[in-house]
Amino acid sequence: MTGRDHTKVHEAHHIHARQAPQHFYNSQPGPAYVHDMETYKKMYKESIENPEEFFGKMGRDFLHWDRPFTKVQSGSLENGDVAWFLNGELNASYNCVDRHAFANPDKPALIYEADDEADNKIITFGELLREVSKVAGVLKSWGVKKGDTVAVYLPMIPSTVIAMLAIARLGAVHSVIFAGFSSGSMKDRIVDAGCKVLITCDEGRRGGKTIHTKKIVDEGLNGVDSVSHILVFQRTGTEGIPMKAGRDFWWHEETAKQRGYFPPVSCNAEDPLFLLYTSGSTGSPKGVVHSTGGYLLGAALTTRYVFDIHPEDVLFTAGDVGWITGHTYALYGPLALGTTSIIFESTPAYPDYGRYWRIIQRHKATHFYVAPTALRLIKRVGEQEISKYDISSLRVLGSVGEPISPELWEWYHKTIGNENCVICDTMWQTESGSHLIAPLAGAVPTKPGSASVPFFGVNAAIIDPVTGVELPENDVEGVLAVKSPWPSMARSIWNNHAHYINTYMKPYPGYYFTGDGAGRDHDGYYWIRGRVDDVVNVSGHRLSTAEIEASLGNNEAVSEAAVIGIADELTGQAVIAFVSLKNSAHPANPLEGESTADELHRELILQVRGEIGPFASPKCIIIVKDLPKTRSGKIMRRVLRKIASNEADQLGDLSTLANADIVPSLIDAVNVQFLEKLKKK
Numbered sequence: 001m002t003g004r005d006h007t008k009v010h011e012a013h014h015i016h017a018r019q020a021p022q023h024f025y026n027s028q029p030g031p032a033y034v035h036d037m038e039t040y041k042k043m044y045k046e047s048i049e050n051p052e053e054f055f056g057k058m059g060r061d062f063l064h065w066d067r068p069f070t071k072v073q074s075g076s077l078e079n080g081d082v083a084w085f086l087n088g089e090l091n092a093s094y095n096c097v098d099r100h101a102f103a104n105p106d107k108p109a110l111i112y113e114a115d116d117e118a119d120n121k122i123i124t125f126g127e128l129l130r131e132v133s134k135v136a137g138v139l140k141s142w143g144v145k146k147g148d149t150v151a152v153y154l155p156m157i158p159s160t161v162i163a164m165l166a167i168a169r170l171g172a173v174h175s176v177i178f179a180g181f182s183s184g185s186m187k188d189r190i191v192d193a194g195c196k197v198l199i200t201c202d203e204g205r206r207g208g209k210t211i212h213t214k215k216i217v218d219e220g221l222n223g224v225d226s227v228s229h230i231l232v233f234q235r236t237g238t239e240g241i242p243m244k245a246g247r248d249f250w251w252h253e254e255t256a257k258q259r260g261y262f263p264p265v266s267c268n269a270e271d272p273l274f275l276l277y278t279s280g281s282t283g284s285p286k287g288v289v290h291s292t293g294g295y296l297l298g299a300a301l302t303t304r305y306v307f308d309i310h311p312e313d314v315l316f317t318a319g320d321v322g323w324i325t326g327h328t329y330a331l332y333g334p335l336a337l338g339t340t341s342i343i344f345e346s347t348p349a350y351p352d353y354g355r356y357w358r359i360i361q362r363h364k365a366t367h368f369y370v371a372p373t374a375l376r377l378i379k380r381v382g383e384q385e386i387s388k389y390d391i392s393s394l395r396v397l398g399s400v401g402e403p404i405s406p407e408l409w410e411w412y413h414k415t416i417g418n419e420n421c422v423i424c425d426t427m428w429q430t431e432s433g434s435h436l437i438a439p440l441a442g443a444v445p446t447k448p449g450s451a452s453v454p455f456f457g458v459n460a461a462i463i464d465p466v467t468g469v470e471l472p473e474n475d476v477e478g479v480l481a482v483k484s485p486w487p488s489m490a491r492s493i494w495n496n497h498a499h500y501i502n503t504y505m506k507p508y509p510g511y512y513f514t515g516d517g518a519g520r521d522h523d524g525y526y527w528i529r530g531r532v533d534d535v536v537n538v539s540g541h542r543l544s545t546a547e548i549e550a551s552l553g554n555n556e557a558v559s560e561a562a563v564i565g566i567a568d569e570l571t572g573q574a575v576i577a578f579v580s581l582k583n584s585a586h587p588a589n590p591l592e593g594e595s596t597a598d599e600l601h602r603e604l605i606l607q608v609r610g611e612i613g614p615f616a617s618p619k620c621i622i623i624v625k626d627l628p629k630t631r632s633g634k635i636m637r638r639v640l641r642k643i644a645s646n647e648a649d650q651l652g653d654l655s656t657l658a659n660a661d662i663v664p665s666l667i668d669a670v671n672v673q674f675l676e677k678l679k680k681k
């Protein structure tokens with residue numbers, strides 16, 4: 001076996017598929033494209049048994065090709081050389097913009113819900129074509145060409161979508177960096193991807209607050225000479241934004257010089273469309289590479305079939321375009337289908353907790369797609385706002401990013417859906433490009449808490465993590481893997497194909513490994529249990545414990561750090577960091593004095609916020625004498641997880657622990673520095 005240890009799932013989840021609630025919901029939202037389970041099953045079977053024919057037809061039906069493909073699929077998971085739609089040529093921006101602009105120029109493509117509702121705006125497909133063309137013209141004049149990487153560091157505004165599509169129009173590769181990332185994280189991503197051009201804005205607005213975006217950019221690029229041009233969108237128009245002569249250019253000035261039509265560049269189906277950095281079990285983030293043809297088809301197909309999107313529907317994906325959810329379901333999926341997409345810049349709490357419901361009422365949104373963490377927040381503080389609004393336009397309610405508990409699922413169904421909407425719990429990942437496990441609205445009956453069944457072409461498998469053997473029956477628990485290539489799967493990790501092979505293809509040869517634990521119940525429904533690697537999920541944000549540990553280790557007082565995720569009522573999981581100090585007589589050692597310990601806590605939290613971003617901030621930092629280790633020096637995070645979860649009575653077998661004598665002091669430190677403080681709050 002390959003040194004893998006994916007047994008964490010058994011430790012963390014006592015629920016077995018058999019014990020899960022088993023009643024079905026079957027809301028019928030009207031005539032769906034796929035209208036019953038039998039049809040789903042038939043189509044699914046075709047997609048698995050005859051993928052060439054199934055996806056060949058879908059590829060021709062859903063996308064416009066400049067040159068038809070000559071072979072549907074080649075390569076294998078084992079070899080890590082998967083390709084789809086070989087020799088086919090297309091342009092993603094043409095598929096998302098031009099063909100709809102020609103047919104329907106006045107149809108809204110983007111509805112911009114600005115931070116301040118007074119700034120809301122609609123952008124039609126016709127306007128989108130002109131704006132995208134102009135930005136493409138600017139980039140072209142700067143020498144951007146097919147295959148070049150261009151960074152985008154922008155908040156959730158239409159210009160971000162325009163920038164991404166402009167980059168794609170040239171056949172260049174966009175790398176969107178979530179605007180919540182710190183200057184350091186931004187820099188790492190720009191350097192890794194070798195971006196020569198960056199698109200950003202003067203400032204951002206979120207929840208009434210100003211974010212000094214350009215300032216963060218300037219800090220990040222200090223000493224980075226590889227970026228030759230920066231295009232700066234004027235979001236707030238504040239005066240005095242520093243612009244470096246010869247490098248920084250205003251978006252409105254440069255686009256004014258460009259023509260309103262720029263011809264799209266034909267790309268090979270396998271040419272990369274974009275990179276998106278995500279966290280893995282190693283310290284440095286990895287640039288997941290997505291293809292043009294397969295990715296775009298996956299985005300379009302899942303948007304159509306999972307959400308059952310019809311031409312006049314309005315999709316409100318509340319996630320940021322800086323993450324994969326925004327890429328696939330705010331931009332590429334809906335726009336490939338010519339569907340109106342709502343771009344939401346603000347937060348569910350601004351200016352009040354009625355914001356989501358006002359947006360839905362105002363634009364008659366038919367689809368709402370959000371992470372459970374936002375629902376938990378609303379359920380707790382904003383429930384009374386809901387009845388003030390008419391949200392009866394809704395038909396499909398999506399959930400994404402983390403498991404949704406059966407209770408929250410029921411609440412979503414009743415309180416938001418008025419028992420009239422389909423709940424689509426969609427399980428997927430940055431690497432999968434589009435939904436892996438999700439019910440087709442109107443066709444697949446749903447069960448609260450289960451993401452239900454695999455999408456077309458997703459040959460899902462449960463593997464026993466101990467033996468590495470697939471468990472083909474129903475009523476099994478293990479890790480989730482995929483047995484054959486699907487069109488929108490990631491093709492590589494930027495500059496590190498070996499890492500791609502090692503992470504996804506090597507753990508279980510012949511399978512793609514998702515990193516998640518899962519069960520399959522007696523109906524063949526999947527129940528996602530959470531990550532089994534060193535990845536934690538906080539409010540739907542994917543964080544690498546190794547990356548946070550590395551950041552803490554950068555502090556000179558810190559000897560070693562171990563970061564774990566524990567269950568949290570509001571954020572799903574919360575980050576807890578254990579830190580040992582270089583000098584145990586350090587004044588910040590809680591045994592030595594409380595006030596300096598508080599200071600160090602603050603300092604370390606600020607360090608993580610500054611080096612990674614505010615969303616990665618540990619909920620608590622616990623200073624300990626030493627970390628629990630095996631004889632070979634490996635930190636036993638399992639012990640820390642148990643203690644921090646207040647389950648010190650269930651530590652289990654400690655015989656592999658070399659320093660078992662420190663356990664009482666760990667329990668003590670957790671009590672004093674974390675659990676007791678929690679109680680006081």
Ligand code: WT7
Pocket residue numbers: 278323324325399400401402403404425426427428429430431451514515516528529530531537540541542
């Ligand atoms: C990880 C991927 C998918 C877009 C946003 C997150 C977890 C995702 C679900 C779900 C349970 C889920 C998994 C996955 N996850 N959706 N419906 N139920 N868990 O993308 O940042 O790449 O994170 O999020 O653990 O591996 P990501």
